[in-house]
Amino acid sequence: MTDALELDTLWEDFHRVVNMTSSELATWLRVSEADEDTEPLPDHAGEPLGQHVLGILQKRRTDLTDDDIEVMYEVVDTVSAEADLENEPASDETRHRHRLMSLGHDPLKP
Template sequence: MADALETEALWAEFHHVVNMTSTELAAWLSVREAEEHTEPLPDETGSATGRHVLAILQKRRTDLTDDDVRVMFEVVDTVGDLVDGTDGPEPERSPQATRRRHRLMTLGHDPLKP
């Protein structure tokens, strides 16, 4: 596992990047997976990474595992790449912007939140 200073910095960066609350993320993962006549079990909603992000949001920093730290690095890098990879502002309603927003929200980052 990363040393204490590195973990503390990662924790802060992760919570800066993940700007959705655990309640917002849980609701998004449930809605994202719901079908017209069915709804998945709460522990089975969303991607594995999305569920892991949700679990991390519900932990204290001192309870992190090596796997949590790996996912936190992955989320910080992925969100950074997706946000930095835009070629200027896109219309909010474009299919590309919607797909990117939904992918980011699955990781706990809503680009439309201040």
């Protein structure tokens, strides 16, 4: 289990790298899964990891489970490794941007 100080740091890091609101992420997950004829149900849109991030965004820190904490570490590590948090992204990196958005990080958002 994670101690309180480590959890505080993780909570801050997670909310720093996940810069989309829960409604923005929910909308993105639905849009990214939609095709010409159908749109998935909101609770089933997107990859499981994106759905888990959405669930965490809707929780209080005291309600986190061990699975949530694992996902938070994974998201912080992935976004930190794949996103250039210091520089503007190139506009031609659409696929890369969409992958990060599925984790709740929009590189084009200030």
